[in-house]
Structure formats: structure tokens, C-alpha cells
Amino acid sequence: MGETIIEKIIRHNTGKAVKPGDIVTVNVDRCMIHDIFIPFVADKFEEMGFTKLHDPDKVVLIYDHLVPASQQDDTRHFHKGDEFVEKYGLTHVHRSDGICHQLMTEAGYVKPGDIAFGTDSHTTTYGCVGAFSSGIGYTEMASILGTGTMWIKVPETIKVVIDGELPENVMSKDIILRLIGDLRADGATYRALEFSGSTIEKMSVASRMTMANMAIEAGAKCALFTPDEKTAEYCEIELNDYQKSLVGDEDAVYMKTMTYKAEDFVPVMACPSQVDKIRDVSELEGTEIDQVFIGSCTNGRLEDLRAAAEVLKGKKVADFVKLIVTPASRKIYRQALADGTLDILAEAGAIITHPGCGLCCGRTGGILSDGERVVATNNRNFLGRMGTSKVEIYLASPRTAAACAVAGKIVDPE
Numbered sequence: 001m002g003e004t005i006i007e008k009i010i011r012h013n014t015g016k017a018v019k020p021g022d023i024v025t026v027n028v029d030r031c032m033i034h035d036i037f038i039p040f041v042a043d044k045f046e047e048m049g050f051t052k053l054h055d056p057d058k059v060v061l062i063y064d065h066l067v068p069a070s071q072q073d074d075t076r077h078f079h080k081g082d083e084f085v086e087k088y089g090l091t092h093v094h095r096s097d098g099i100c101h102q103l104m105t106e107a108g109y110v111k112p113g114d115i116a117f118g119t120d121s122h123t124t125t126y127g128c129v130g131a132f133s134s135g136i137g138y139t140e141m142a143s144i145l146g147t148g149t150m151w152i153k154v155p156e157t158i159k160v161v162i163d164g165e166l167p168e169n170v171m172s173k174d175i176i177l178r179l180i181g182d183l184r185a186d187g188a189t190y191r192a193l194e195f196s197g198s199t200i201e202k203m204s205v206a207s208r209m210t211m212a213n214m215a216i217e218a219g220a221k222c223a224l225f226t227p228d229e230k231t232a233e234y235c236e237i238e239l240n241d242y243q244k245s246l247v248g249d250e251d252a253v254y255m256k257t258m259t260y261k262a263e264d265f266v267p268v269m270a271c272p273s274q275v276d277k278i279r280d281v282s283e284l285e286g287t288e289i290d291q292v293f294i295g296s297c298t299n300g301r302l303e304d305l306r307a308a309a310e311v312l313k314g315k316k317v318a319d320f321v322k323l324i325v326t327p328a329s330r331k332i333y334r335q336a337l338a339d340g341t342l343d344i345l346a347e348a349g350a351i352i353t354h355p356g357c358g359l360c361c362g363r364t365g366g367i368l369s370d371g372e373r374v375v376a377t378n379n380r381n382f383l384g385r386m387g388t389s390k391v392e393i394y395l396a397s398p399r400t401a402a403a404c405a406v407a408g409k410i411v412d413p414e
Helices: 005-014 038-047 074-088 100-106 121-129 138-147 172-183 198-202 205-218 229-235 302-312 330-338 341-348 398-407
Strands: 023-027 030-034 059-062 092-094 115-118 132-135 149-153 156-163 191-196 222-225 256-261 268-270 278-280 291-295 322-326 373-376 392-395
Touching (some): 005 023, 005 191, 030 100, 030 138, 038 074, 100 115, 121 222, 121 229, 138 149, 156 172, 172 205, 172 268, 191 205, 205 302, 291 398, 302 398, 322 341
Parallel strands (some): 030 059, 059 092, 115 132, 291 322
Antiparallel strands (some): 023 149
């Protein structure tokens, strides 16, 4: 019997064939802790009685959610993290380089076929390079730090096949939003999403990253893309035989298969205040907005900023609308600066911030108040996430968000 991608990764890690529902212990290739969770991880690690890290080289600590500090208590997280680094010999520490999920693949920490865990639900992002990655809590992370292992239940797999050419105004964000709308918020709970098809093959790693990032919004345990030459170039490696084998077999058993034609996709939005409340942008046209946010671990990459700049070039952000742009990493910031993308955005009237999570998690400026509406490229639109509980958050692609910033209202991108 054939295997899905997740089953191949777990078999390679454990040395034995597995099937959905099996409980197995895996060796963790890499783990990530961010600034919000480091105090809790550190305390739990010592409470469990550990006195040293199983392998300091496999641990990455990233400050991103609270950088720069916007509340007095934020600095406590930094101090606690720095104490942990010094006491236990961590060498992979990023204090102001960007968002954790961007850095984990960009900096080469996670490779195709790896198993990685992080203290953030959007750790599913690393599936963009063909890694099994998933979010966990601080107790599980503390255990991994001390033992180097983690138990998991082998998930069933939902296969998503997309073939054809996407319309010019459609981005991968529109695809994953539509999929979440079809699955609903719990439709893939503790299941792997495996993506394939000609449309997927043509996608950049950055576009795949957007889709893997939001897989958790349908409840998925992980999201997986087959590693290819684009993956190898992005990771700056040559794929080995194991990594090349990470494709779902034709006779693999899937929970179900979902098939789409790329030509059928249109720009969509997730409406307040549920990520699976999906509507075509054309149905929402004319809704006035107060702010636009382009950034986050979902859509803060260079191709996202370029897509926004393409829409904004030679235009101005509408009066009384604030456009906040936050690159996902320092590297992306510098690339966008070097190629003129930031100049175009700034000339249009954008407020360009330092790399980090920023407004996505309601931090570091830009929060909104009662009755205001924001079109944002991040991954969640829950009540109170970007201001008060009476703020309306619409999730969209960078291209759609930029078009809305110019119009001052929701519009279909050209």
C-alpha cells in the first residue's frame, strides 16, 4: 500500500511504517520558541527537573511578537529569554530579525523532510518546504527541550489538487481562504493537508508558505507540499533521495480528495469575525474602511510587498485611510528597499514599520477602536485581535488589500 507525505516523513524518522491513528514517538529535528512563550517554557523546563538541553543546536529562540516592547511587561519576556539563553547555552537567537515562521525556513533551520515543533499555532508554515511542522504548548516544548522527542498520533490526510492557470488578480491567499471556507474552521482538525496539482507546482515557495501558514485555520495538524527545485533553491540545498521521495503515492489512502480548477478562483475575503466566513470581494464592494494592514507571517514576503506596490504605483492611499506595511523579516525589508518596492509604497502614503508580527497580534501600533474596519493580510480576524471587540477585520490578499487602500473602501482588484 502506498503512503501519504506525512506517513513517509514519520516512517523515515522512526524507522517503521505507520498508518493513521498510530501513536509514535518522533525525534525532533528543530524546535522554535517565541518571545510570548519563553517565560512559561523556561519555568516549566526547570519544574520538570531538567538541568540541560538535550541538544541546544536544535533550539531556536525568536523575539517577534513583542518587538519593540509596547507594554511594560513585555521586557520581562526578553529578560527571561536572555537568562535562559545564557544559562543553557542557546546559540540560535533572533532578537529583531523578523517573524518566527519566516525565519525558520529563511535562515535554513528547517529543511524538507524535517520534523519541527513551535510554540505557535502557525508553525504549520514550514510545510511549504515539505517539512512536518506543528504548533504545541509550553509544556510539550519543555519536554522536547529536555528529551529531544515528542509523541504524536499519525494524522489522516486530506488531498487537495489544484490544476490550471490562476486569474491575474488571484493570489494563493485567495485559494487558502476559499479552501478554509469549504472545509470550515474544524473541517481538517488533526489532519494533514497535502497539496498537489499543476497550479501548486507553478507556485513560488512564498505562495506555498501563505497556504501552509493558514492550514491551522481549518484545524489542520500540518500542511505539506512536495519539495522541488524551487524548494531546493530557496533552502540552498540539493535534494537527497529521501527528500525527492516526499510525494503522495497514487495508491496512498486519503481521508478524502478535494479538486479545484484554478480558473474558477476569484478574489475573496474572510469576513468578521470568523476565518471561515468567506465571501467574494465583488459581493462586498463599497464597504468603507479605515485602515489596511499588509504584512504578517502570512503575507509579509517580498512577492507580497511587490504585489501591493504594483497596485499602488503612481497612486495615493485614500484620505483618512491608514496603510501599514510590515515586512516579515529584516532580509525582506532590505530586499524591498534595494529593489525600490518600499519607495513605491512610501510614495503612495504607506506607513512602513520594522519587521515583526506588529498589528497582526494587536501590538506595536495601529490598533483600532469601536466601529472601525480594517482590511488585513494576516491569518486571523477574531474579535479583539487588532483593537477593541467592536473592530471589524476583513482578511484578504496583498493585491486586494492594496486596491482597497487606494479606494478607501472594499473593491475588487484589477
